Amino acid sequence: MARIVGAIGLPHNPNFPELAAQKGAEWETAQSYRRAAGELKAMQPDAVLIFTTDHLNTFFFENLPILAIGVGEEFAGPNDEVVTVSRRIVPSREAFARHLHSNAVSAGFDLALVQEFEVDHSIIVPLHFLTPELDVPVVPIFISTHNPPRPSSHRCFHLGEAIRAAVEGWPEPLRVVVVGSGSFSFDVHGHLSPPGRPVGVPDPAWVHRVYEHLERNTISHLLDEATPERFSRAGNVSGEILNWIAMMGAMVGQKLSWINAEPQFGNCYAVWR
Amino acid sequence: MSIISVNHLCRDITRDATLRQAFLRDPKGALAKYPRKFTEAERTALLSGDVGTLYQMGVNAYWMGYLARHGLFGLTIEAYSERVRAAAGANMR
Numbered sequence: 502m503a504r505i506v507g508a509i510g511l512p513h514n515p516n517f518p519e520l521a522a523q524k525g526a527e528w529e530t531a532q533s534y535r536r537a538a539g540e541l542k543a544m545q546p547d548a549v550l551i552f553t554t555d556h557l558n559t560f561f562f563e564n565l566p567i568l569a570i571g572v573g574e575e576f577a578g579p580n581d582e583v584v585t586v587s588r589r590i591v592p593s594r595e596a597f598a599r600h601l602h603s604n605a606v607s608a609g610f611d612l613a614l615v616q617e618f619e620v621d622h623s624i625i626v627p628l629h630f631l632t633p634e635l636d637v638p639v640v641p642i643f644i645s646t647h648n649p650p651r652p653s654s655h656r657c658f659h660l661g662e663a664i665r666a667a668v669e670g671w672p673e674p675l676r677v678v679v680v681g682s683g684s685f686s687f688d689v690h691g692h693l694s695p696p697g698r699p700v701g702v703p704d705p706a707w708v709h710r711v712y713e714h715l716e717r718n719t720i721s722h723l724l725d726e727a728t729p730e731r732f733s734r735a736g737n738v739s740g741e742i743l744n745w746i747a748m749m750g751a752m753v754g755q756k757l758s759w760i761n762a763e764p765q766f767g768n769c770y771a772v773w774r
Numbered sequence: 775m776s777i778i779s780v781n782h783l784c785r786d787i788t789r790d791a792t793l794r795q796a797f798l799r800d801p802k803g804a805l806a807k808y809p810r811k812f813t814e815a816e817r818t819a820l821l822s823g824d825v826g827t828l829y830q831m832g833v834n835a836y837w838m839g840y841l842a843r844h845g846l847f848g849l850t851i852e853a854y855s856e857r858v859r860a861a862a863g864a865n866m867r
Contacts, residue, residue: 556836557781557785557834557836557837561781561782561785562778562781562834563778582788647836648834689835689836689839690835690836690837690838690839690840690842690854690858691835691858691862692829692858692859692861692862692863694855695855696855696856696859697851697852697855697856698851698855699839699842699843699851699854699855737835737836738836
């Protein structure tokens with residue numbers, strides 16, 4: 502059967518590839534991504550499952566699924582601007598993704614089916630650093646975490662559990678790494694950005710709080726504290742932590758092997774193996 | 775109502791450089807030609823760069839911010855920031 506062999510949480514800020522190119526290999530953020538990429542490689546993945554949030558590029562307000570899964574042999578991206586990153590084709594695993602979709606719906610998680618789709622920086626930026634050769638198939642699971650109403654933290658954790666069960670019901674012996682992508686405190690073009698600035702980190706204390714919960718493995722407390730009220734103070738994209746929470750639901754007792762916080766960006770990087 | 779039209783416009787001017795240039799040259803004319811319906815309140819707010827009112831109407835901020843990044847409707851990053859923050863403050867009072 503397939504199994505989850507590890508998990509990686511990291512952000513997807515669209516300017517990071519450009520900054521990494523400018524600042525070089527010694528830049529702390531580049532080092533964090535490089536560390537995560539090394540850990541991923543060591544896990545020898547046959548597939549990556551990524552929980553992430555589309556920024557109204559794959560979807561729009563005509564049809565905005567709370568939960569969705571991409572099912573196809575491949576997908577393209579980025580379909581938004583990521584400076585220094587050109588549009589590429591990412592391989593996927595269609596039959597495996599279809600199995601996850603079917604089993605998640607049977608378990609009570611009504612994922613929207615997405616086919617012949619493109620993705621934005623929320624998937625391509627992590628892949629730019631994790632698998633620059635795009636040599637590992639990727640199945641995306643989209644969680645709507647920006648535009649309220651968002652799914653609850655507990656719902657997202659249980660989604661991860663359902664996905665893990667579905668992975669374990671797949672007959673091929675695939676090694677699957679689950680990725681959760683997003684920032685913990687970040688505001689884009691909203692009223693929580695600092696005066697005169699387009700973006701900012703309004704709630705660094707929340708970043709530290711989440712960091713502590715991850716480090717101490719007090720996930721039930723994190724679920725209780727990751728509320729709409731907290732998101733209303735942590736920035737209009739801070740709900741992206743729900744992608745990490747779904748990832749944690751999918752883990753099977755892996756231990757935290759490395760974590761790094763970059764509170765100036767509202768972000769953390771972490772690996773469980 | 776049709777706030778979705780404003781959301782579409784904010785994304786379209788980012789994705790389509792030709793459309794963006796048309797809006798930079800002649801905002802009123804370009805808005806009249808843009809193939810979506812707007813309410814009078816939306817049209818007035820857009821043409822006057824009143825992003826505070828649009829924010830209170832529930833426009834998606836992620837995309838609306840690109841109006842300021844591209845300097846549309848007379849906006850600057852600073853003016854955008856001031857108006858959105860003032861609108862949120864007004865809501866909270």
